[in-house]
Amino acid sequence: xxxxxxxxKVLKLKSKDNQIFEVExxxxxxxxxxxxxxxxxxxxxxxPLLTVHSKxxxxxIEWCQKHVxxxxxxxxxxxxxxxxxxxxxxxxxxxxxxxxDEETxxxxxxExxxxxxEEEAxxxxxxxxxxxxxxxxxxxxxxxxxxxxxxEEELENWESKFVDVDKxxxxxxxxxxxxxxxxxxLERVIKQVADVIKQCRSVEEVRQTFGIKSDFTPEExxxxxxxxxxxx
Amino acid sequence: MQGFGNLPRDWFLEIxxxxxxxxxxxxxxxxxxWYALINNPKFISMxxxxxxxxxxxVLIKRCLLTCLGKKVNMFSVVSSKDFSFANxxxxxxxxxxxxxxxxxxxxxxIICLSNYRDAIVLCNPxxxxxxxxxxxxxxxxxxxxxxxxxxxxxxxxHDLKNQQYKVVRIVSYLEEFGDHSSPQLSRVEVYAMGTxxxxxxxxxxxxxxxxxxxxxxxxxxxxxxxxxxxxxxxNNEVILSFDMGxxxxxxxxxxxxxxxxxxxxxxxxxxxxxxxxxxxxxxKGIEKSFQICVMENYGMKExxxxxxxxGPLAGIERPLMFWQNDEEIVxxxxxxxxxxxxxxxxxxxxxxxYGVPKSFQTLTYVNSxxxxxxxxxxxxx
Numbered sequence: 001x002x003x004x005x006x007x008x009k010v011l012k013l014k015s016k017d018n019q020i021f022e023v024e025x026x027x028x029x030x031x032x033x034x035x036x037x038x039x040x041x042x043x044x045x046x047x048p049l050l051t052v053h054s055k056x057x058x059x060x061i062e063w064c065q066k067h068v069x070x071x072x073x074x075x076x077x078x079x080x081x082x083x084x085x086x087x088x089x090x091x092x093x094x095x096x097x098x099x100x101d102e103e104t105x106x107x108x109x110x111e112x113x114x115x116x117x118e119e120e121a122x123x124x125x126x127x128x129x130x131x132x133x134x135x136x137x138x139x140x141x142x143x144x145x146x147x148x149x150x151x152e153e154e155l156e157n158w159e160s161k162f163v164d165v166d167k168x169x170x171x172x173x174x175x176x177x178x179x180x181x182x183x184x185x186l187e188r189v190i191k192q193v194a195d196v197i198k199q200c201r202s203v204e205e206v207r208q209t210f211g212i213k214s215d216f217t218p219e220e221x222x223x224x225x226x227x228x229x230x231x232x
Numbered sequence: 233m234q235g236f237g238n239l240p241r242d243w244f245l246e247i248x249x250x251x252x253x254x255x256x257x258x259x260x261x262x263x264x265x266w267y268a269l270i271n272n273p274k275f276i277s278m279x280x281x282x283x284x285x286x287x288x289x290v291l292i293k294r295c296l297l298t299c300l301g302k303k304v305n306m307f308s309v310v311s312s313k314d315f316s317f318a319n320x321x322x323x324x325x326x327x328x329x330x331x332x333x334x335x336x337x338x339x340x341x342i343i344c345l346s347n348y349r350d351a352i353v354l355c356n357p358x359x360x361x362x363x364x365x366x367x368x369x370x371x372x373x374x375x376x377x378x379x380x381x382x383x384x385x386x387x388x389x390h391d392l393k394n395q396q397y398k399v400v401r402i403v404s405y406l407e408e409f410g411d412h413s414s415p416q417l418s419r420v421e422v423y424a425m426g427t428x429x430x431x432x433x434x435x436x437x438x439x440x441x442x443x444x445x446x447x448x449x450x451x452x453x454x455x456x457x458x459x460x461x462x463x464x465x466x467n468n469e470v471i472l473s474f475d476m477g478x479x480x481x482x483x484x485x486x487x488x489x490x491x492x493x494x495x496x497x498x499x500x501x502x503x504x505x506x507x508x509x510x511x512x513x514x515x516k517g518i519e520k521s522f523q524i525c526v527m528e529n530y531g532m533k534e535x536x537x538x539x540x541x542x543g544p545l546a547g548i549e550r551p552l553m554f555w556q557n558d559e560e561i562v563x564x565x566x567x568x569x570x571x572x573x574x575x576x577x578x579x580x581x582x583x584x585x586y587g588v589p590k591s592f593q594t595l596t597y598v599n600s601x602x603x604x605x606x607x608x609x610x611x612x613x
Binding site for chain 2: 167171174190191193194197198200203206207209210211212213214215216221224225
């Protein structure tokens, strides 16, 4: 947790169910709505947030606090963790999510089939065992880029856990983020809803998840499903 | 969970923009309002726009060798964001085994493929829609029966003026047993996506002869025109361009350097920082330097400017395309691997994609819902 390095002014926010939350100004103004209230000088006493329940407000405040902390930590630039991660990444094989198996198999058989292109016979070295001239380049080719690395990733992981909640809570977060105008939260929740849809395995599951009733007749629906298979 | 069902339509728009094409296609039939939204041309255009800014890929076509020594084609996409790659299943008859498969171009999620003989295919790999183009509308023989038609050049691109995607074909009629270095006659036809036949472009002058060669890569769609490597009728090396909207040809001069008679040098045409760029490099060699020349004012020969030289680099065969905000260039290694060279850091990154050497072709690519059969849709920009 960071120590506030500003005037330390504290705002009072009141939830829909009349609970009062005391929040540092620097944290609260992550919300554009509250920021406008403060700038207009109307932040005396308590700021009522009429549509946000205390349960959701608590979470929203946590989000804002985390983002204020993140910005502060990055400004002070602690590099030690970064360097540690960078070193370990150089040693480990990078991953990609392409299916490499087929390529590896084919590549291995390629090594035995270089007769077809005479011109290339000279250059056709098996993977990993290059002739001298390529040696200097091999190291470079294994370079794994590590930019901001750990801090950004850590925030992303935190955000992912934060939005990994039940649908009702997610919905409440969405409404709150919109009402309070917190772009970072809004963006992340929308992405989460999209991810929930992506993971549904069937149309029926989507309907159930979102409480949607189909207004297609069975025939209409069948027609639409057929549309998808383009056979020439 | 009743809440989400009542979400205003605007919210669903925001959510759907972030969904991949596959999910949007599958879940169109959830209910009528979803169906209407996902099929709406305006939405398709917004989704495409969103993907173009956030989910851009490099599409790589390469050949792999099977255990029996046969070449098969493979398409993969490499993400600009995290360099991960995935192979894509393109379900086409003209795909896996075709030895002369060429990627003609990409527009808004649609790619065009051909074997330069008898088949041209349009495909949207994300929606898995594909279509073989109808037969040519040009005659198979003219009054002189010794002249046989041959596809000289193909191109695929946007016609922004008329909001269409078009395939253009230049057909040359050659003496059957004669000298093929200068075709007797060229005719041009165009196919607009969403229509059912080709249409000849009459009264058009083809100002140069296209020199077909898959290596090095040259064919480029840029600025509403398609460009090929060609020789004009005075035997000068030029860039032949076909404006997709005007349906007219013009010759764009190459820079004076290097000499066209230096056959040890290859020239590739690419797009860099919003301009046409020529990369000149040795055809052979373990170490190569790549000289980049940019045409700063489109069409003006005097504006060709030498920008920079990359290298010498060891183990690199040829350049493929620029990406990562034009700060990196995808290249093919001598042993048939795709790598990315960064000009700023001068580092080479192995993309870990391997294939038969000199079989690589690349294009920028985005996933979209654009439908081939429905043809005219809202185009970007």
